[in-house]
């Protein structure tokens with residue numbers, strides 16, 4: 001049995017020749033590593049695609065599966081008292097958010113719900129509001145422009 005090394009592309013793999021038949025004896029570490037890296041990168045990419053991220057710091061905020069319809073629609077457009085337009089998406093859960101301040105009933109955009117300010121749990125950017133009722137119903141209304 002002859003053992004020889006061939007360079008396939010950038011990687012050196014060890015081959016064995018037995019009679020006329022060639023066997024690849026092992027895959028060099030660089031070969032293995034590049035395969036693994038590609039796999040990890042793909043996996044990471046998939047993970048990132050699954051999550052909806054904070055547009056500022058890329059913190060994982062929520063997932064598309066948590067999109068929720070409130071008053072018949074996932075998306076809502078509102079004007080705040082100072083004339084700013086907000087495009088809001090409703091989500092059942094947003095684990096990447098922290099909600100701060102007291103629950104306020106006045107000026108709510110969703111009838112029957114009180115609101116709290118929701119910030120990105122990592123960079124503290126204002127991402128939207130957490131809405132809840134006394135009966136324990138709740139959702140996040142997140143400003144779609146702040147998410148990616």
Ligand SMILES: [Zn+2]
Nearest residue numbers: 054057120123
């Ligand atoms: Zn953030």
